[in-house]
Amino acid sequence: MPVKELRLLICSAGRRVGLLQCFRSAAERLGIQLEILACDLVPDLSAACAVADRAFAVPRCNDPGYAKAILDIVRDNQVNLVVPTIDPELMPLASVADDFAQLGARLHVAPTDIIEVVRDKRLTSETLEAAGVPVPGSLGHEALLADPDALGWPVFAKPSGGSASRGLQVFQNINELPDSFEEPMVFQQLLRGPEYTINMFVDKGGQLQTVVPHLRIQIRAGEVEKGKTVRRDDFRQIAEGVHRALPGLTGVACFQVIDDPDLGPRVIEINARFGGGYPLADHAGAYFAQWLLEEVLDRPCGANDDWRENVKMLRYDSAVYDG
Template sequence: MLKDGFNILFTSCGRRVSLLNSFRQAAEKGGFKAAINGADMRGQECAAGQQSDKAFKVSPVYADSYLDELLEIVRAENINLLVPTIDLDLILLAENRAIFKNAGCTVFVPNLPAVQIARDKRKTLAFLESAGLKCPKIYTLKQALASEAKEFFLKPWDGSASTNTVLASGSDELEFYANKIPKSIIQQFISGQEYTCDIFTSKDNEVKCVVPRKRIAVRAGEVSIGETEYDEDMISQCRLLAEMLRPGLSVLTVQLIKTSAGELYFIEINARFGGGAPLTFKAGADFPLWIMQELSQGISQAPESFQAGLKMYRYDSEIWG
């Protein structure tokens, strides 16, 4: 367990100013000393880099040198907590967790099997079905063209941040996007209200808290207007999902749709903090504080309750360098 405070490194920190500030505020609230550091391919020349105690320029995630560069920073700066902010390095970090542990650093990602399920949307949907949770059907192009349905969602099975995610209407659009989007899967279109649920699980796989957030408005795949909502059925099903996934100490960001008939369809599992996570923190589910408590004290003081009906309006702001 960690006792001397937290030297934290956020990877691909980019625009995640709110997330970094949330950890800074949580450390102060919990009485922890904390250094908030960022790593990004732009180094200090990004918003979160400007707000970091130290900012480090690293190669793109897919570069062969990326892992060694992170390890060099971890050792040089005595980093004891590494927090990824996007999907692209999750499997790499989960696979190399032991190397970072030997360097005195906890990598805050779920265990490797859970990350592999989350990163491959085909595996995600198979897992959801095995858990008895509703999810959209997956079609081959031939099946989709023969279907009576007129609208389909297409996206890469290993995609991130809604990149190359499209709604195809009619057979011409369907064929065009199926041939255009690399590694595409074709999904049943489900109409309804979109939600994101933030789930916190302890190292013992206990589901500590589930916070549903209504996605009122979305920009570039991230929520721009959101509202917390207490939905007992949604919370119960998300608990079941996390209990079956058994991710260890982690945060899961689960996306789903609630139909007008009240049915819940699970769409995606993200094994990291979502862009709208600060809304969950502000509503009383202080995940950053609970992470620090788990790592320093072996247990988190995590209440199940949160403030429902809290709205968040996100906007662009400026940092002057």
């Protein structure tokens, strides 16, 4: 029988049942017993919390007490690995990374300087462009007002710190542009063409080991609902550029690309965490969850690029019942 060796905490677990299942499958392949803890604002209403071994209530991730609540769970339960799942919690946790290290837990979060870049879409674009990564032309609100034709029309607008497809807009001309917005916005060339997610795994030594693109065939609430893995050398080269631009990024990350028929592939955003479509990469043989566990266990990391192409994922609604 496997001996209990690790405890994992999945933060903001929500509906991430697929991610939880990937970690359970990884533990089976490794021959270890993995206890999965999950937390959320209202764990009784979280499907992932319902299927975890134990669940905890925590404040919202923008609450000043959020990081302490996560640290308390880690300390009280001897958690070995902490995996955040949404963008707004990355900086609060990264800011106390040393506290997690003192507790002997690996926090799967990039350093604060990386989070500052990836949480600001304008800064992301500037950083990537400086490293030679293809990105759409981008401007802030004032810059666009000062030079209305700099990007051409129509333009695509999104909150600079947004996520989950929140606040996306398209403006056809300068006359449609409001004088002000409730939050900082970034304006970009409107790209057309198929959209891809590129999942990447960087080992703890800083080597880019795996790049798994998948075509986002259909999207719902900002996450891929139908997708298919593809191999493309140009996407691998772009991932290498992202790695150069953000050398402190380790573990799991993903970025979005639109393959515009005129401009070619352009990176539109980066997520320094497991993406919502990660289970597709895992099913195709890119076992990011397993490789993280191997690193936490101090075992040789089996990260490789030998995953299967043309693996299709068709998500559907399911349910978890209680009572």
